[in-house]
Amino acid sequence: MERDRDGEPGGEGVRPSRRALLGWGGAGLALGAAAGGSAAALYPHEAPAHTDEAVEFHGAHQAGIATAVPDRLHFAAFDVTTKDRAELVALLRDWTRAAAALTRGDPVGEGATGGLPESPPDDTGEALGLPPARLTLTLGLGPSLFAKDRFGLHDRRPEALVDLPRFPGDNLDRARSGGDLCVQACADDPQVAVHAVRNLSRIAFGRAAIRWSQLGFGKTSSTTPSTQTPRNLFGFKDGTANIDGSDEAALRRHVWVPEADGPDWMVGGSYLVARRIRMHIETWDRTSLREQEDVFGRDKREGAAVGRRHEHESPSLRAMLPTAHVRLAHPDTNDGARMLRRGYSFTDGTDGLGRLDAGLFFLAYQRDVRRAFIPVQRRLARHDALNEYIQHVGSAVFAVPPGVRDHRDWWGRELLT
Amino acid sequence: MERDRDGEPGGEGVRPSRRALLGWGGAGLALGAAAGGSAAALYPHEAPAHTDEAVEFHGAHQAGIATAVPDRLHFAAFDVTTKDRAELVALLRDWTRAAAALTRGDPVGEGATGGLPESPPDDTGEALGLPPARLTLTLGLGPSLFAKDRFGLHDRRPEALVDLPRFPGDNLDRARSGGDLCVQACADDPQVAVHAVRNLSRIAFGRAAIRWSQLGFGKTSSTTPSTQTPRNLFGFKDGTANIDGSDEAALRRHVWVPEADGPDWMVGGSYLVARRIRMHIETWDRTSLREQEDVFGRDKREGAAVGRRHEHESPSLRAMLPTAHVRLAHPDTNDGARMLRRGYSFTDGTDGLGRLDAGLFFLAYQRDVRRAFIPVQRRLARHDALNEYIQHVGSAVFAVPPGVRDHRDWWGRELLT
Numbered sequence A, B: 001m002e003r004d005r006d007g008e009p010g011g012e013g014v015r016p017s018r019r020a021l022l023g024w025g026g027a028g029l030a031l032g033a034a035a036g037g038s039a040a041a042l043y044p045h046e047a048p049a050h051t052d053e054a055v056e057f058h059g060a061h062q063a064g065i066a067t068a069v070p071d072r073l074h075f076a077a078f079d080v081t082t083k084d085r086a087e088l089v090a091l092l093r094d095w096t097r098a099a100a101a102l103t104r105g106d107p108v109g110e111g112a113t114g115g116l117p118e119s120p121p122d123d124t125g126e127a128l129g130l131p132p133a134r135l136t137l138t139l140g141l142g143p144s145l146f147a148k149d150r151f152g153l154h155d156r157r158p159e160a161l162v163d164l165p166r167f168p169g170d171n172l173d174r175a176r177s178g179g180d181l182c183v184q185a186c187a188d189d190p191q192v193a194v195h196a197v198r199n200l201s202r203i204a205f206g207r208a209a210i211r212w213s214q215l216g217f218g219k220t221s222s223t224t225p226s227t228q229t230p231r232n233l234f235g236f237k238d239g240t241a242n243i244d245g246s247d248e249a250a251l252r253r254h255v256w257v258p259e260a261d262g263p264d265w266m267v268g269g270s271y272l273v274a275r276r277i278r279m280h281i282e283t284w285d286r287t288s289l290r291e292q293e294d295v296f297g298r299d300k301r302e303g304a305a306v307g308r309r310h311e312h313e314s315p316s317l318r319a320m321l322p323t324a325h326v327r328l329a330h331p332d333t334n335d336g337a338r339m340l341r342r343g344y345s346f347t348d349g350t351d352g353l354g355r356l357d358a359g360l361f362f363l364a365y366q367r368d369v370r371r372a373f374i375p376v377q378r379r380l381a382r383h384d385a386l387n388e389y390i391q392h393v394g395s396a397v398f399a400v401p402p403g404v405r406d407h408r409d410w411w412g413r414e415l416l417t
Helices: A002-007 A027-042 A048-052 A085-104 A190-203 A248-254 A289-296 A325-329 A373-383 B002-007 B027-042 B048-052 B085-104 B190-203 B248-254 B281-285 B289-296 B325-329 B373-383
Strands: A072-080 A136-141 A181-187 A208-216 A270-279 A344-350 A356-366 A390-400 B072-080 B136-141 B181-187 B208-216 B270-279 B344-350 B356-366 B390-400
Touching (some): A072 A190, A072 A356, A085 A136, A085 A190, A181 A270, A181 A390, A190 B344, A190 B356, A289 A325, A344 B344, A356 B190, B085 B136, B181 B190, B190 B208, B208 B344, B281 B356
Antiparallel strands (some): A072 A181, A136 A181, A136 A390, A270 A390, A344 A356, B136 B181, B136 B390, B270 B356, B270 B390
């Protein structure tokens, strides 16, 4: 059944949980699987019945990169507030233990009602009774963590973890940029994602504090190409040619850090670029259909490239305007550079001028930002016709270490020991 | 099957759509229904397979009040910018036509790719290919719409549409309060809800503009008591005794405006109070389990009232502290006053102090705010132990006219003709 593969790219295990806690029987599992299959057939964009599944936390790579993209995001960047390396280590160990529980659908520590009545509960409780919802928690380490005179990590900073250059048109808000650490929480249920980040933030008390965070409500890219490509807030499909999370060769070539690149502690990891891209919805909405299609280089209904009839036909870049987004972002224009994108739409209410504060929270994983995001974005920032309708307002880059191997391992162990 | 009733309180029709547009066959429907049944049995809180259903827009009452509460919200309050009554009428007629299409799962006007290529598309397109997701759109009229020298409506303002008094502890942000009009969009998919508000806002261009808006991600009350009571961001079930959307007697007594109350144009309508309630998550999270349970007057795990074992056992109010939230909000403490609540949790990132800007967006429908929200909130604002952990930061009240009867009728017709 196709859904099963979608749920498990990279061969990661999937198992139900939290249900067991509440006494639901195993008999429901087969029903749940059947339910998912039929719903996915009707609306391939949606995969609602996935909510009873858990994504395996342990593995060679962190979950939340090649794994299927569920439809909700809570992303948080943290400042480390302690100056003590031992406390940083303790935080990462505590976070790892909590993340393993949360992604199983379990509460952290002794739960929301365990422990002593005289103490605050270990878990905040708002996810009690909710299924695991395919929650993944992915940790990243920002360049500032490696600064001199902080934690003695200066010499271990990967060469590929560069500070991003300023691109033409950038209008970055410092309060929405950077961060010593990040946690990407993806889930089918926002309450599950928010609960996870909140409880990690709580565990961090006195050691790290949230610097900025972003909720995303609709994924704009998929790692499961058999499902329908989602649409962004301009109403277009974008990211048709995203890396398939089950394409091991493409992952090895474009996403995972190989031994040849190093450093050792990053092998099997990846680099994450996060950009908050404001979309000027009101301006776009007054633009003609023809102009919109020229800007992207696709038709709006099917998502087919200019001159093609179907979305997945490979595009003729020369048939597009030189400023077309698809043409400029295509690997053929960028020496074969590809990224695994996991972006989300966001809407954060309205700004002071009554305009929708909405856009794309771009998240892209890659083996080396110097050969992927940076050259591609240099080209886009200079030439992309879309620039008239968007603005990059937040930016961060993180080294994403390899996966947590087993119950004794923890996030960042190879870096910090 | 229980799910069927949950999807259709008040006997409202449900039918698939948008699927037809994309050529999906009717055969999938039965599968979809089966899927919903099993998923609902596993996780009664969630009803993912509802997403292929449409809620009937036309009827004696507006949908989005007694109908089932899907898990996502986009609420928008508008300022009417035109001074011309005829333009206000035209706006409400245009909105009604669009709302009927959107709730069916159809695009507005000629769609995202219809019309002339030289013109901006009628629909913004980001919901193209998405199912109706039980979208409801509910219109409200604020007190300011009835002001003297605006639209000649001063004499038609309902007596019950009072300006809310200032309550102790209120810390209201004007930029998040009031509004001439409001639209409540509820759906299973936030992209569908956001798409609807965005397109209504676009249709309003030059006649009305968004004053403030609020996204909600997890419902905190249910109108379908057979499903699991959702939890708020304090990790507690609240609203166990909410009005059942299929309990016609309770709706008549507490929610719908009867002829005896008047005015005529409001008969079959209701009054909506919206309050943005910030929850001081960090303070709460440092509070002991015992204190948390005392504050609510319930146990955290089951949601049972003090001294009871199960959530739905009727509480012994005298067993609770006089300051317990459940005791103070209970109808027995308030001369039988009840409201139909449809609140949502929200998380709008972090504030300048690194604290989660999160809480409850309280939405309550009632026959008369003077006999429901106002006296209940006066009591809560003075005595509720919860006040140490919350603050009301936004407020609005709206008259919600009766339903749009048929394709010739429109929102507010009886008021404006």
